[in-house]
Amino acid sequence: MAIRLPPVHALSAFEAAARHGSFAVAAEELCITPSAFSHRIRLLEEFVGERLFLRDGRSVSLTEFGRRYLDVVRDALRSLADFPLPHRHNPAQPRIKITVPPTFARYLFLPNITEFTSQHPDVTIETFLSVPLYDMSLSETDIEVRFGVGKYPDLVTEKLFEEPVFPVVSPAYLASIGGIDTPADMKKAQLLRSALEPWQPWFEAAGLDWPEPSQGLRIDDLGLLLEAVRHGYGVALTRRHFASEMIARGDIVQLFDIALATPQHAYYLVYERGVRDRPEVDAMLNWMMARFNK
Template identity: 75%
Template structure:
């Protein structure tokens, strides 16, 4: 039976935090965010089944068990560090870890990513996915793109771009319900719901005093929402960069002449300062902001 070992990245986080007596300083030394370091500490505490630190507000001190365990951890890390590696002379490739929503990755980031890799072929980009409105804590990534209201306290936040929202439906669905000529005709349609694209702000622009729909199919992923529209499940809201190919091919049709210029949700890039101080992270952030400047 295989022996389960503690994760080395959690051990190094514990040793650094104990040595500095500060999660923030330890995170800076390891080039990760303080929240990522806290995650690693919690992971190790779950592994050993004991508290490693006593937390009192912003102050942390090593627990009694933590002091005993620290001696073992330092000895193990020293053994790994001191072991001779004759071929370990090649420089470590700089890398940037980016967490993004799946629809943003598919429709917006990946089609543009070659622009960054062409400029900086020496930097490795690692892309991870998050769920909008649900994954709201910085992970171990250097940068995150979030789709939301932009209210993210205690972290740096930059809005990527504005993009109007509008209603679309499939031709097959429109034929099935007898067409839609004016926004008020939506009363005979099935309105697809999403926390990411609420209807009520669009209703106001369309001159409809209607409440937010409370029944029917709900999809909290913009890509899935658009797929549901394409397959004729009803009418939904979308954005140009997601739907332009389907509109061009005739798979979906833009309805009416009503656009919500400033939807309640938009894309924001968020980050903490320590990772941004690394040159490769700063280069990717600058490229990201420039790539979406004129969207």
């Protein structure tokens, strides 16, 4: 039978918090965010089935069980630290963990990240994906790019960019429904839906008194939404950053010159106060603002 072991990263968090009597100071020592640190402690408490700390405002103290468990944990960590590793002489490499939405990652982050890595070759970047409008916690990453309304309490929020929203369609689908000459002609088209790009604000900009569509294909990923348009499933709303290559190739075309100038959703950099104290994270944030905030 496999031995069920506690997560080592949670053990190191537990030992650091016990030593400092503070989650905040321990989180700073481990170079992780306070929320990520709290997550590690909760994970360990769930594993052992006991509370490890008594929390009193910003200070913490060990429970009776926590004091006994700390002796065991310190012995285990000391054994790991003292084990000779003859080839381990290199210092720890600076590391950035960043979470981005899939479409932003595909169309913007990955095509441009070599610019940052060439300027900072010593920094390791770990990239994770999140679902816009759903994943709302920083978890264990240093930086998040969020697509939303920009209201995230207790977090630093900087707008990356905001682009006009406009409808696109494939030439084949446009021909199959006999063309669309005016916004009102869209009543004969299949309108593809997405919580990320609701239709109703664009309807208002186009002078249409129409409700939000409630039927038909819904795709809550902007990249997949564009693929659905390219395959001829209907008309969808998009933005220049994502659609420009498909438009240039002729895979899709923009309908009308009507664009929603200030859509309700935009891309934001989101992070906790204090992460800029780490030079590599500060450099990444500055690079992203310079590269994408145009």
